[in-house]
Amino acid sequence: MAENPIIEIRNVCKRFGQVTAVDNVSLNIMPGEFFVLLGPSGCGKTTLLRMIAGFELPTEGQILIDGQDMARVPPNKRPVNMVFQSYAVFPHMSVADNVGYGLKIAGVGGAERESRVREALELVKLDGFGARKPNQLSGGQRQRVALARSLVMRPKVLLLDEPLSALDAKLRAQMQFELADLQDQVGITFITVTHDQDEALSMAGRIAVMNKGEVAQLASPSDLYEFPANRFVADFVGSVNLFEGKLTLDEPDRAAVDCPGLGKVYLNHGVTGPHGADVWVAIRPEKIQLHVPGEGKAIRGAAEDAPEGHNFARGTIKGMSYLGDITLFEIRLESGAMLRVSRPNMSRRDQEDFTWDDKVSMHWRADSPVVLLS
Amino acid sequence: MESWRNAKALFAGVGFPPAAWLLVFFVVPLGVVWLYSFGTNTSLTEIEISGTFSNYARALDPLYLGILWKSVLVAAATTVICIVVGFPVALAIVFAPDRWKPWMLLAIMLPFWTNLLIRTYALIAVLRREGYANQAIGWLHDSLGALAPLVGLPQPGAYEPMELLYNNFAVIFGLVYVHLPFMVLPLYAALDKLDKSLIEASLDLGAGHLRTLLLIVAPLAAPGIVSGVIITFVPALGAYLTPDLLGGPDSQMIANVIERQFKRANDWPFGAALSFILMYATFIAIAFQAMKNRQAEARQ
Numbered sequence: 001m002a003e004n005p006i007i008e009i010r011n012v013c014k015r016f017g018q019v020t021a022v023d024n025v026s027l028n029i030m031p032g033e034f035f036v037l038l039g040p041s042g043c044g045k046t047t048l049l050r051m052i053a054g055f056e057l058p059t060e061g062q063i064l065i066d067g068q069d070m071a072r073v074p075p076n077k078r079p080v081n082m083v084f085q086s087y088a089v090f091p092h093m094s095v096a097d098n099v100g101y102g103l104k105i106a107g108v109g110g111a112e113r114e115s116r117v118r119e120a121l122e123l124v125k126l127d128g129f130g131a132r133k134p135n136q137l138s139g140g141q142r143q144r145v146a147l148a149r150s151l152v153m154r155p156k157v158l159l160l161d162e163p164l165s166a167l168d169a170k171l172r173a174q175m176q177f178e179l180a181d182l183q184d185q186v187g188i189t190f191i192t193v194t195h196d197q198d199e200a201l202s203m204a205g206r207i208a209v210m211n212k213g214e215v216a217q218l219a220s221p222s223d224l225y226e227f228p229a230n231r232f233v234a235d236f237v238g239s240v241n242l243f244e245g246k247l248t249l250d251e252p253d254r255a256a257v258d259c260p261g262l263g264k265v266y267l268n269h270g271v272t273g274p275h276g277a278d279v280w281v282a283i284r285p286e287k288i289q290l291h292v293p294g295e296g297k298a299i300r301g302a303a304e305d306a307p308e309g310h311n312f313a314r315g316t317i318k319g320m321s322y323l324g325d326i327t328l329f330e331i332r333l334e335s336g337a338m339l340r341v342s343r344p345n346m347s348r349r350d351q352e353d354f355t356w357d358d359k360v361s362m363h364w365r366a367d368s369p370v371v372l373l374s
Numbered sequence: 375m376e377s378w379r380n381a382k383a384l385f386a387g388v389g390f391p392p393a394a395w396l397l398v399f400f401v402v403p404l405g406v407v408w409l410y411s412f413g414t415n416t417s418l419t420e421i422e423i424s425g426t427f428s429n430y431a432r433a434l435d436p437l438y439l440g441i442l443w444k445s446v447l448v449a450a451a452t453t454v455i456c457i458v459v460g461f462p463v464a465l466a467i468v469f470a471p472d473r474w475k476p477w478m479l480l481a482i483m484l485p486f487w488t489n490l491l492i493r494t495y496a497l498i499a500v501l502r503r504e505g506y507a508n509q510a511i512g513w514l515h516d517s518l519g520a521l522a523p524l525v526g527l528p529q530p531g532a533y534e535p536m537e538l539l540y541n542n543f544a545v546i547f548g549l550v551y552v553h554l555p556f557m558v559l560p561l562y563a564a565l566d567k568l569d570k571s572l573i574e575a576s577l578d579l580g581a582g583h584l585r586t587l588l589l590i591v592a593p594l595a596a597p598g599i600v601s602g603v604i605i606t607f608v609p610a611l612g613a614y615l616t617p618d619l620l621g622g623p624d625s626q627m628i629a630n631v632i633e634r635q636f637k638r639a640n641d642w643p644f645g646a647a648l649s650f651i652l653m654y655a656t657f658i659a660i661a662f663q664a665m666k667n668r669q670a671e672a673r674q
Contacts, residue, residue, distance in 0.1 A: 053574075053578060054577075055574055055577075074577070075574070075577045075578055076577045076578070076579075076580045076581055076582055077580075080578075081578055081579065082574075082575070082578045084571045084574065084575055085571075086569060086571050088569065088571040088572050088574065088575035090572060090575070090576075090590060091572075091594070092593045092594055101576070101579050101581075101589075102579035102580050102581075105579060105580045105581045105585060106580055146575075149575075149579065150578075150579075153579065153580070
């Protein structure tokens with residue numbers, strides 16, 4: 001790629017006294033990208049965002065915006081704008097005055113300011129709300145004001161701090177789409193901080209998962225979900241079954257892990273890990289198929305009733321949780337370990353197929369498990 | 375919480391003593407003084423309530439109006455200086471690390487715990503001709519003066535102490551000193567409630583610190599500023615001890631005149647009229663403020 005990154009974060013550390021909030025993070029964010037910093041609370045994602053905005057200074061390392069070192073640039077001189085978690089809409093100003101605030105400071109005069117404010121309000125679907133006061137708006141509308149107030153400045157980068165956390169679930173789902181659309185429309189680089197993996201997966205082009213101040217993995221949403229790099233990411237993004245085991249076979253086109261909890265797990269690809277090493281096998285609940293013993297597609301010559309090349313396990317249903325679109329099963333394996341399986345309810349009576357204490361068989365494809373070295 | 379309707383006896387029992395106290399020791403004497411303001415001296419000790427307005431008419435004499443006007447100016451100057459000094463102090467406390475805050479607030483409130491008279495005498499010790507202020511400035515003057523020949527400047531003359539006491543400067547200085555906590559505390563309360571992300575949002579949108587202060591912080595702290603102004607201006611307007619002890623012959627305030635009417639001049643009706651003019655003015659100012667507030671609320 002010939003393009004230069006719009007934001008370069010080089011070996012940035014931030015320490016508050018004894019606490020290291022951000023620990024040697026390096027990231028390149030490209031122009032026009034929808035970038036998400038995802039992690040549990042206290043992982044340093046908000047601190048990193050605030051360092052880009054200029055509200056915190058790195059203890060070590062450099063932040064470059066559009067090739068320029070930001071070390072000595074105060075927040076009011078940076079070509080980035082931020083949408084705050086609390087929205088921070090000025091309560092004593094009308095919606096139009098809020099949106100026009102930055103332009104007024106920048107010395108943009110009457111007519112141009114008015115038309116840009118109107119454009120920005122149209123962009124966030126708040127046309128006609130200019131004269132209202134913030135206390136006459138709903139939470140979702142206040143957030144749109146905050147968005148318009150930042151977008152009207154035409155920043156190179158828009159920073160969003162947990163933009164959807166204060167909205168109710170329905171509105172949040174709608175805003176996820178709207179934010180992605182908006183970003184498409186204006187073409188500005190978005191950097192969003194969130195602890196909500198659904199939000200991250202649905203909106204992001206790329207996601208940096210952070211843990212204890214470090215970047216645990218940097219990948220596209222689907223890579224993050226399907227090919228997590230470590231146990232933290234596998235567990236934090238989505239739901240997962242993790243089993244400890246030893247790598248007993250590792251060839252270019254196949255591998256096997258001996259897990260005390262799950263038995264032998266076969267893979268149809270190599271792992272390139274040290275033989276006999278302690279590894280973890282991760283399997284997503286939806287990748288496991290559930291059926292009544294003996295009713296699976298029995299393969300001639302196979303010891304069990306699973307399709308050829310599939311992994312196989314048996315257990316007893318110990319817990320069920322019907323969620324409408326899917327049903328979650330907690331299954332106790334013969335080893336005593338628990339396995340979580342989800343099953344889509346593809347017809348209306350699917351949830352009646354199984355009940356508590358049923359014996360079940362399970363199988364999953366040889367390319368479904370992920371072997372994790374750390 | 376029980377409604378007072380359901381427990382009339384209880385509420386009467388709890389409410390009566392303070393109400394009676396206020397009535398006997400505040401409302402009644404105030405009423406007596408109010409009546410005096412419409413009276414005439416008939417002898418050295420007798421006052422006849424004649425219903426005359428002559429005391430108020432006399433208060434409109436340029437001499438007294440001048441002193442009243444001057445009192446307003448002194449109180450206004452005190453209030454403005456208190457805002458200018460108090461606002462940064464309040465901001466500093468708001469943004470100080472949490473473990474310092476109680477100590478800083480304590481430092482603000484500490485003077486409250488000392489008698490006003492003692493504090494004022496301490497100010498005299500600081501401001502008088504041989505006081506600590508003059509000593510410190512004199513010491514600086516002398517030591518810098520001794521250095522002057524080294525850099526080729528002529529040696530300045532001996533230090534002439536400044537007259538810091540018994541003038542208007544001393545009165546305003548003393549009033550600011552006494553009233554600063556009254557300004558800092560409501561400002562602190564208003565600023566502490568302020569969402570800090572509003573300040574960050576303003577900075578983020580390109581405003582510098584000064585403009586953020588003027589466009590965001592000050593308007594949002596307005597209720598605190600208003601209550602600070604009222605509880606600074608009103609007592610400063612009626613200040614008696616500070617101008618009496620720190621002021622010179624020309625720095626009398628209205629309270630000093632009132633005191634003289636009740637004591638040396640033995641003209642209680644006139645003193646009463648002057649007192650009530652001060653009260654009427656204060657009430658009008660507060661009512662005006664309340665009206666403005668209601669208008670502002672109605673507009674929102």
